[in-house]
Amino acid sequence: MTFGGQGPYRPPWPPNGGPPPPYRPHPPNASLWQRLREDEWPPLREVLGHARRLPGCVWVPALCFVWPALFVLVMYPLARSARMKSRAVFPTRSHRGVQDPDVMRMQKIRAWIALGASLVILLAYGTSEDWQQAQDQAFFRLAVTPWLLLLTAPAVIALLFRFAPPSARPVMRARLRPAVRTVLWYFGAFTAVPILFAGVIFLSRTFQGEAAGALLSFALLLPVLWLVFFVGFASTTVVRTAFHTADVHAALPALLTGVLVWELAAVNLLMAGPPPGPPVIQLCALIGGPASVTGVAWWEIGRLRTRYGVTLRS
Structure with a gap:
């Protein structure tokens, strides 16, 4: 039960059931939305470069929400890293x-x-x-x-x-x-997510009120969020x-x-x-x-x- 050769399951890739064509990246003129739909998201600096071209009427309301903006700046690189690793472990093509x-x-x-x-x-x-x-x-x-x-x-x-x-x-x-x-x-x-999250909650309660404990809990929460993504x-x-x-x-x-x-x-x-x-x-x-x-x-x-x-x- 093989693909290629004389097996009956040859995929219709040229030539005659040979290897699939190489993955081609997005075209140079692809929009940001098209790139976000691809397997590899653009780096944060490119996303911010697109954001700079937004009109000023969009930036004025955004400045009123500084903490959500900072949260997005932290979460996007984390989500991008998790997405890249996920696509490496679980390929999406040729399903x-x-x-x-x-x-x-x-x-x-x-x-x-x-x-x-x-x-x-x-x-x-x-x-x-x-x-x-x-x-x-x-x-x-x-x-x-x-x-x-x-x-x-x-x-x-x-x-x-x-x-x-x-x-x-x-x-x-x-x-x-x-x-x-x-x-x-x-x-x-999937099983590691609740286990690690429970560990973060336990540490935060153990060192409640201490600055070192809060920093430790935040540092441990980032891997949990990465695993959730x-x-x-x-x-x-x-x-x-x-x-x-x-x-x-x-x-x-x-x-x-x-x-x-x-x-x-x-x-x-x-x-x-x-x-x-x-x-x-x-x-x-x-x-x-x-x-x-x-x-x-x-x-x-x-x-x-x-x-x-x-x-x-x-």
Whole structure:
């Protein structure tokens, strides 16, 4: 089960399943917003250089909030460092073993349609509490999805191992080790955050009222904040790449997506209840989203089989 050579999983990179094209940095005329969307954020001096070109009417209100501005000046380098390390440990590119432009386009179309439908339902039937609940659910899904992946992925991988012929299992097992290391990296960092934060709180209470204790607590709080940024950036990556399980089997991310979306729908229903609107709208919102994601996932699996020779039993 290899990429390139005579394997059936050759990605469509030229030439003939060779290595992927090198990563090209942003163009010279890219805007600051485009650069912030890239994997590597610009240094703080470049961000301040863009800020100097802002009109004076923007700077006057900003001078009234000196402490928030200083906080941003400290947090941006910390977040940039954590983001760079997160992208090094959890790469964001090539999260699919086979890059199918039609599948990626369909996934974006489905996502925009789902977002539009959710906004229409909230505008038509939602209250202020429903809008707040929608925001809370977005953060909740980001926090709970990696844990659901951790519970779901072993079952789906075991099913694929069951379908695969004995000759393919050693290669799949070897490709599983990097995914396991990714899981250990993520959950090790995730677990370290509350432990380190509890240590900072303990030290601040132990040396309460002492200047040295306050400085020590602040110095120890910076690594905790760095780790929080690291886990936050890593969460978006591991959710998109499903802990890089495409290395094990090209169809595994689509399978995990099809299962995970129903688990998230059940969790959201238990935690927040049905969406606003009449019963018919509620039923369509509850079933339509997971069903459309599952449909796109199975369509992707079908294209893997017909266009790239990837089967669940291969």
